[in-house]
Amino acid sequence: MSAFKGDHITVQYEMHLDFPAEKIWPQLCPIREYDWIEDWECEMLHSESGFNERGCVFRTNVHTEGGPDIWLTCRFDPMEQIEFVRTNAWRIAHYIIELEPAQNGTRLIWTQHVTALNEEGNEYVKQWPDAFKATIIRLEKMLAHFLATGTMLRGDDKD
Template sequence: MRFQARQFMRNGVIHCKATIEEVFPLLCPKKEEEWIPGWECETIWSTSGYNEEAAIFRTVKPYDTELYWTTLQYDMNNRVVDFLITAPRLYMFRFKIDIHENGNKILAMMFTQVFTSITEEGSTLIKRYESEDFDLRLKRLEELMSLYLDDERAKKHMQ
């Protein structure tokens, strides 16, 4: 029997009281070590060591799946971050973040993820991701980002 790929898309929004200059650097797999507990990232290729177009990162934790992140677009002027993420022999997914300013220094980060399995095992995994509460995951990221930014602002005030 021939393998039948599975694909699904999910969307969500994170809101944050911050400027684009504060938030944009945090949208980097390596920088996420600073604000997401348990996150670990290895920089495979990047001239700066951080996110930039054509950078490649590797993560395993916190989700216990080896992922390779290739940055397709990292453009603060156009307020977009776009990755192609590969879980070898399992699935690939496109992960795009579009950032919009809602006024009063409130940013809305629109997350779009499109998963496509490349093996039967990958189909099983993304079927599980499909049933996951993505809004709950994004709510947690929103809380973590806000806490981190509040802490950074407090440190600057104390200097």
């Protein structure tokens, strides 16, 4: 048994979209993310419906995050909350997205509890708060654009 201790961090970001949860919810799906995330790639490994659902399993491969990742949708409460467990060689994450009615739209609370699995994971955990915030801000911009126009925000328009 090794003496390794994985660092742990919780990060959270709140997003506000001027749309009801009914318009947002369907987009929180690994298949539908192809419609609004330009660089999105995943491999669906298991889904009864072909879309996101409780028990859905899919794979992504983001090299800068220690990929490939295996994702499991472990909670699926439509229009309210979705949770994933996401793991790869560096870390394991419990990823939660909560949707709440807000003035003129919906508030989304994005939370990740991340635990390192090795020294590379410890380095990842140290830089994750800034990277997470930048990722969520980028996703907010892309999702808002898609919901308003029905088209994907491409290229330099995201920055």
